[in-house]
Amino acid sequence: MANRKYIVGNWKMNGLRTELTDIADIAAIAGQNKQVDVAICPPVTLITQAAANSPGFTIGAQDCHYAKNGAHTGCLSATMIREAGAIMTILGHSERRADQHESDAEVKAKAEAAHAAGLGAIICVGETEEERDAGKAVDVVCGQLEGSFPDGADPHWLTIAYEPVWAIGTGRVPEASDVEEMHAAIRHKLGKLMDEGADTVRILYGGSMNGGNAAELLAVPNVDGGLVGGASLTAEKFGPIIEAAAAS
Numbered sequence: 444m445a446n447r448k449y450i451v452g453n454w455k456m457n458g459l460r461t462e463l464t465d466i467a468d469i470a471a472i473a474g475q476n477k478q479v480d481v482a483i484c485p486p487v488t489l490i491t492q493a494a495a496n497s498p499g500f501t502i503g504a505q506d507c508h509y510a511k512n513g514a515h516t517g518c519l520s521a522t523m524i525r526e527a528g529a530i531m532t533i534l535g536h537s538e539r540r541a542d543q544h545e546s547d548a549e550v551k552a553k554a555e556a557a558h559a560a561g562l563g564a565i566i567c568v569g570e571t572e573e574e575r576d577a578g579k580a581v582d583v584v585c586g587q588l589e590g591s592f593p594d595g596a597d598p599h600w601l602t603i604a605y606e607p608v609w610a611i612g613t614g615r616v617p618e619a620s621d622v623e624e625m626h627a628a629i630r631h632k633l634g635k636l637m638d639e640g641a642d643t644v645r646i647l648y649g650g651s652m653n654g655g656n657a658a659e660l661l662a663v664p665n666v667d668g669g670l671v672g673g674a675s676l677t678a679e680k681f682g683p684i685i686e687a688a689a690a691s
């Protein structure tokens with residue numbers, strides 16, 4: 444697999460204008476590690492300024508609506524996000540699937556809307572602890588992937604993130620063998636869902652990745668990068684992950 448590693452920071456509902464300096468610092472580290480693709484997905488309120496401050500550095504969003512426009516109070520279309528300066532968006536994060544009750548069908552529609560607006564998409568999938576304990580993790584994740592999978596998917600704009608729900612923000616990380624099993628299952632499923640290109644769709648791991656465990660996780664077969672929450676908020680924490688990807 445010749446995929447370039449892709450390290451993406453998900454800032455969630457964190458970041459005011461004073462934190463734009465952190466994005467600039469992270470962009471500078473990305474500039475020193477050009478063999479890795481790096482992105483930060485700040486709150487929408489920071490997208491335009493972050494993109495303007497760091498030309499050439501990838502700024503993404505954390506969601507978009509599936510409709511082009513209309514009566515959807517408080518929502519943002521993919522075109523609005525693109526116009527703001529993002530070039531990709533995270534979709535179907537487990538926090539949105541839980542808090543906003545997003546279904547697989549909605550995530551699929553959002554991914555298609557993102558692509559139509561010229562945005563790349565990272566579709567998140569992942570099992571709960573109960574599902575893993577019940578031995579259903581692979582079935583659940585492959586089912587989510589199938590249900591969320593956009594028409595016309597292409598490795599140039601689509602990325603998948605495997606994020607076990609129980610590992611997000613908890614400091615717990617699956618065994619490398621479990622990550623390997625899941626990423627292989629996702630790769631296999633992509634082969635069934637796509638006529639071509641399944642081998643080069645990047646599959647990120649997400650869930651408590653940090654500077655101490657990134658090298659091990661990024662060495663797992665079919666792990667093409669990381670989706671990082673808490674450890675992406677400062678250059679001090681995110682830099683070592685980018686550097687681990689560069690060395691992998």
Ligand code: PEP
Pocket residue numbers: 453606610611612613649650651652670671672673674
């Ligand atoms: C996430 O929410 O996408 C995530 C991976 O969070 P954390 O790194 O904080 O576990």
